[in-house]
Amino acid sequence: MPVPIRPLAWLLRMMSSRHAANAAIGDVLEDLAERRDAGRWPRHPALWANLQIIRAIRLEMLAAAPRLLRSAGLILRDARRAIRAAPAHSLFVVLILAAGIALGTVTFSVVDAVVLKPLPVEHPERLVSIPTRDQDFKQRITPEIYWRLHEHLDSVEDLAARMNMTGTMATVAGITDQVTVTRASADIFRMLRLSPAIGRFWTADDERRGNTDVAVLGYRFWRQQLGGDPSVLGKDVSIGTRTSTVIGVLSSASDHPEVADLTNAPIWVPMVVPRTPSESVLAIVARMRPGVTTAQVAGDVQRLAEAPDWQPAVRRLLDLYVAPVRHWMLLALGAAALVVLVACANAANLMLTRSAARTQEMAIRASLGASRRQIALAVLAEGLLLSLGATTGALLCSIAGVRLAKVAVTTALPGMFRASTISLNGRVLAAAMACAVVTGVLCSLVPAWQTSRAPVSTLLKDSEAPTATGRRRWRSTFLTAEIATVVVLLVVSWLFVVSLIRVTRIDLGIDRTNLLAVMPRLAFRAPVDEVRQRIESVPGVSGVALSRAASLPLFGRAFHGAWWTTTLERADGTSGAGSSVKALQYRVTPNYFAVAGLRFSRGGTWQADAAGGPPAIVLDEQAARRLFGDEDPMGRQVRATEPAGIFTLVGTVPHVYARGAEEDDPPAAYFNLKPDPARIFAGLLVRASRPPEQMLPLLTEVLEPVGPDLKEPFVFAADEAVRRLTATRRFNAGLMSVFGLVGMLIGAAGVYAVMTSFVAQQTREIGVRVALGATPARIQRAMLALAWRHLLAGLALGVPVAWWLSRGLTALLFQVTAADASVYAGVAALLSGVGLMAAWIPARRAARIDPIVSLRR
Amino acid sequence: MRPRHRPAPLGEFELLVLLATLSLGDQAYPVSVAREIEARTGRKASRTTVLITLERMEDKDLVSSRYGEPTPERGGRPKRFFRVKPRGVQATRDSLERIETLTSGLEFVLKSR
Numbered sequence: 004m005p006v007p008i009r010p011l012a013w014l015l016r017m018m019s020s021r022h023a024a025n026a027a028i029g030d031v032l033e034d035l036a037e038r039r040d041a042g043r044w045p046r047h048p049a050l051w052a053n054l055q056i057i058r059a060i061r062l063e064m065l066a067a068a069p070r071l072l073r074s075a076g077l078i079l080r081d082a083r084r085a086i087r088a089a090p091a092h093s094l095f096v097v098l099i100l101a102a103g104i105a106l107g108t109v110t111f112s113v114v115d116a117v118v119l120k121p122l123p124v125e126h127p128e129r130l131v132s133i134p135t136r137d138q139d140f141k142q143r144i145t146p147e148i149y150w151r152l153h154e155h156l157d158s159v160e161d162l163a164a165r166m167n168m169t170g171t172m173a174t175v176a177g178i179t180d181q182v183t184v185t186r187a188s189a190d191i192f193r194m195l196r197l198s199p200a201i202g203r204f205w206t207a208d209d210e211r212r213g214n215t216d217v218a219v220l221g222y223r224f225w226r227q228q229l230g231g232d233p234s235v236l237g238k239d240v241s242i243g244t245r246t247s248t249v250i251g252v253l254s255s256a257s258d259h260p261e262v263a264d265l266t267n268a269p270i271w272v273p274m275v276v277p278r279t280p281s282e283s284v285l286a287i288v289a290r291m292r293p294g295v296t297t298a299q300v301a302g303d304v305q306r307l308a309e310a311p312d313w314q315p316a317v318r319r320l321l322d323l324y325v326a327p328v329r330h331w332m333l334l335a336l337g338a339a340a341l342v343v344l345v346a347c348a349n350a351a352n353l354m355l356t357r358s359a360a361r362t363q364e365m366a367i368r369a370s371l372g373a374s375r376r377q378i379a380l381a382v383l384a385e386g387l388l389l390s391l392g393a394t395t396g397a398l399l400c401s402i403a404g405v406r407l408a409k410v411a412v413t414t415a416l417p418g419m420f421r422a423s424t425i426s427l428n429g430r431v432l433a434a435a436m437a438c439a440v441v442t443g444v445l446c447s448l449v450p451a452w453q454t455s456r457a458p459v460s461t462l463l464k465d466s467e468a469p470t471a472t473g474r475r476r477w478r479s480t481f482l483t484a485e486i487a488t489v490v491v492l493l494v495v496s497w498l499f500v501v502s503l504i505r506v507t508r509i510d511l512g513i514d515r516t517n518l519l520a521v522m523p524r525l526a527f528r529a530p531v532d533e534v535r536q537r538i539e540s541v542p543g544v545s546g547v548a549l550s551r552a553a554s555l556p557l558f559g560r561a562f563h564g565a566w567w568t569t570t571l572e573r574a575d576g577t578s579g580a581g582s583s584v585k586a587l588q589y590r591v592t593p594n595y596f597a598v599a600g601l602r603f604s605r606g607g608t609w610q611a612d613a614a615g616g617p618p619a620i621v622l623d624e625q626a627a628r629r630l631f632g633d634e635d636p637m638g639r640q641v642r643a644t645e646p647a648g649i650f651t652l653v654g655t656v657p658h659v660y661a662r663g664a665e666e667d668d669p670p671a672a673y674f675n676l677k678p679d680p681a682r683i684f685a686g687l688l689v690r691a692s693r694p695p696e697q698m699l700p701l702l703t704e705v706l707e708p709v710g711p712d713l714k715e716p717f718v719f720a721a722d723e724a725v726r727r728l729t730a731t732r733r734f735n736a737g738l739m740s741v742f743g744l745v746g747m748l749i750g751a752a753g754v755y756a757v758m759t760s761f762v763a764q765q766t767r768e769i770g771v772r773v774a775l776g777a778t779p780a781r782i783q784r785a786m787l788a789l790a791w792r793h794l795l796a797g798l799a800l801g802v803p804v805a806w807w808l809s810r811g812l813t814a815l816l817f818q819v820t821a822a823d824a825s826v827y828a829g830v831a832a833l834l835s836g837v838g839l840m841a842a843w844i845p846a847r848r849a850a851r852i853d854p855i856v857s858l859r860r
Numbered sequence: 861m862r863p864r865h866r867p868a869p870l871g872e873f874e875l876l877v878l879l880a881t882l883s884l885g886d887q888a889y890p891v892s893v894a895r896e897i898e899a900r901t902g903r904k905a906s907r908t909t910v911l912i913t914l915e916r917m918e919d920k921d922l923v924s925s926r927y928g929e930p931t932p933e934r935g936g937r938p939k940r941f942f943r944v945k946p947r948g949v950q951a952t953r954d955s956l957e958r959i960e961t962l963t964s965g966l967e968f969v970l971k972s973r
Binding site: 006019022023025026027028029030031032033034036037055058059062063066 | 889909915916930931935938939
């Protein structure tokens with residue numbers, strides 16, 4: 004005989020009663036037996052039986068709906084009354100839950116906007132980027148291979164070359180502006196499912212026939228700069244020396260705030276990939292066929308590129324955009340969830356305390372005929388109402404919170420992907436409501452169960468009910484769990500704060516005090532020597548050095564830069580410590596070291612007019628050690644690939660963390676920058692005797708006539724560069740500290756509330772103890788010991804969990820490990836201090852209990 | 861004591877279920893009632909609909925139910941037997957009287973068809 008599926012039987016029981024449900028299932032089985040005897044046995048008896056039960060459930064539901072609505076109304080009325088009867092308690096629960104939910108909502112709104120939301124194009128999960136260079140920047144996909152992929156890569160539907168050129172000066176229909184230009188092959192429009200608002204797009208046919216002096220305009224640019232004028236078709240677009248004709252405008256669907264730079268560039272021009280061998284730089288995007296994985300595409304690309312030693316990192320487009328922040332954003336979401344959990348545990352504890360005070364009331368209701376289920380439902384409804392109230396409050400706070408978060412993210416992390424789309428939208432509201440239901444159930448489940456299981460007979464007696472022990476045990480469990488969760492939060496935030504301190508304290512190699520850089524992205528409008536003279540004429544400037552090839556250290560990473568490298572070898576032919584060393588290639592004037600504050604560990608700089616003999620080179624200590632080991636490198640000869648030649652080592656300087664403390668930096672080699680009066684491009688390092696905030700306007704003003712024709716700034720302070728480089732880390736540490744702090748405050752409130760309720764419920768017992776001779780100090784000590792036991796239990800539980808979780812954060816930490824004992828000691832000390840302080844007030848109240856008053860109660 | 865209201869008029873299916881339950885006496889449970897209706901009237905009656913109808917009439921105080929002993933052919937589950945209460949008998953009588961009142965004078969028409 005088939006057995007009904009357990010959840011169905013359970014649901015049927017919920018709709019009627021256990022006996023009635025059993026009888027109804029019996030009817031189904033009897034019916035089935037009868038069919039068997041009559042030769043009408045269903046093909047799938049188990050399915051038939053379960054369908055019959057589903058039908059019964061449906062009919063029972065329809066029949067019971069009015070009754071259920073009436074009961075729900077009554078339950079809600081009782082819950083409302085219970086809340087009104089204890090306004091202070093209810094407010095406390097609401098405040099604690101609201102703090103947790105508000106923090107969770109704001110965090111979710113940020114993480115959702117930046118990381119979770121899909122790109123607003125059709126099937127964004129199938130869009131991938133295919134790298135064309137390997138990790139060493141060696142080109143693996145040449146134009147020739149591109150066309151091979153275009154024709155034979157079966158795992159993708161469409162494949163297109165696409166590149167964005169930011170900050171390009173362009174003139175459209177007489178209007179000149181600095182804009183982003185997308186260069187792409189014709190397939191891009193079909194791949195991104197774009198359509199023209201007016202005109203047309205260029206086609207592969209146009210590209211084949213060389214009909215490529217055409218341009219398509221972005222929707223927003225067309226509306227805002229050209230007033231949506233349809234006569235723009237046929238007008239000229241000038242980018243540099245090239246002039247194209249506008250043939251179309253993208254439709255409004257391309258201008259979505261969440262699409263980043265994928266489809267909202269103001270100007271689109273063809274990118275023709277040559278079919279003949281060439282060194283053209285490429286960037287490739289593709290749309291995978293349904294059901295294909297990135298690994299499959301990578302495998303196919305590797306095969307077609309005939310590069311068995313290269314594993315191309317094919318990545319989804321969204322992953323590419325959010326990669327730098329994905330991990331820590333998800334971590335922040337996890338931390339926010341922990342704060343919500345702490346709030347839930349705390350609210351559950353408060354509700355348990357309240358249910359203890361309502362024992363008599365519940366007993367009377369039970370004796371008047373309320374079933375256990377009704378009593379439990381009343382407590383559950385109370386929890387849900389409270390969490391609903393908390394969510395309403397939290398959402399009101401979140402309106403301001405989300406705005407604040409948006410401002411914080413956009414100012415602290417300039418250029419953050421989709422930061423402008425952070426808002427309190429439908430998804431966030433849905434998440435907040437789900438959070439309300441989950442927290443409501445979580446915080447009232449145990450109180451509901453505990454309240455409903457008390458037998459009426461013992462409840463009505465004047466003695467302590469046996470459930471009081473269970474309730475107390477649950478309260479201890481909740482408090483311990485709460486403290487353990489706070490430990491986890493504090494350890495994680497502490498690790499981030501320690502990482503930040505270590506990042507900011509590390510010696511980056513150069514002296515950043517009053518150091519500035521003049522670093523345009525394009526050439527000056529005057530020779531560099533004139534620029535230099537202009538800078539030197541500014542009062543307060545004590546030195547100016549020139550640098551080319553690799554961008555200026557720190558500034559290059561923080562603003563815009565390129566990392567030119569060279570390969571070094573010992574010229575004497577012996578293999579030495581390392582056969583060859585890849586190093587950053589700086590070409591600098593001899594005073595560069597003095598201006599940068601680089602003190603020579605050996606030797607010194609070359610003479611300005613060094614002539615005769617092999618040219619000079621200065622290496623950093625890393626490069627020197629790798630080439631020459633412990634030998635004295637001074638005067639030795641080094642062969643370099645770029646600039647090609649043999650150089651004599653004249654000095655060594657300390658290593659400079661050119662890309663900031665957190666990135667692996669190759670060693671550096673400094674070559675002589677030959678004087679050239681016609682030079683119009685170089686980076687200039689400026690040492691001043693006055694603070695950068697005074698120097699910046701002076702330098703900007705004096706360079707105004709010779710600066711490149713771009714709107715963007717090109718004079719920067721070293722401190723600002725470091726601030727930019729550490730922005731994400733500072734934001735992380737700040738965010739984690741907020742989570743840790745809020746979690747700790749809620750935890751402290753939990754300790755306080757539990758101790759207060761304990762004192763309130765044990766007043767009589769304490770009175771007896773005082774009457775029997777216990778001193779106030781002893782009572783206070785006993786109370787503090789109780790709090791201490793909970794703190795210790797929470798630490799014992801939380802520390803291993805925190806250690807286990809923090810091991811996964813190694814990639815996000817800096818010079819601190821998950822096993823750093825000082826972090827755990829600090830957290831333990833902080834938490835014990837705060838916890839004991841929270842317990843001290845109720846303990847003092849206990850110590851002051853008057854035995855006469857308490858015994859009279 | 862406040863006099864009790866007369867039971868509300870029955871629906872057609874309710875009347876059928878009540879009549880079948882009355883005729884089955886102590887052996888009326890959803891499966892047997894459904895079977896009885898089908899055998900005597902030829903009208904298909906689903907067991908679940910019969911059960912829901914009986915439960916609704918139990919809420920109206922027209923029938924009462926009790927549980928029997930578990931039986932092996934029902935997977936060890938008991939039967940839920942229903943009995944018509946005096947109010948249920950009264951409701952049945954009222955309904956039949958109404959039908960009778962309406963059909964009087966129509967014998968010629970009804971018999972000839």
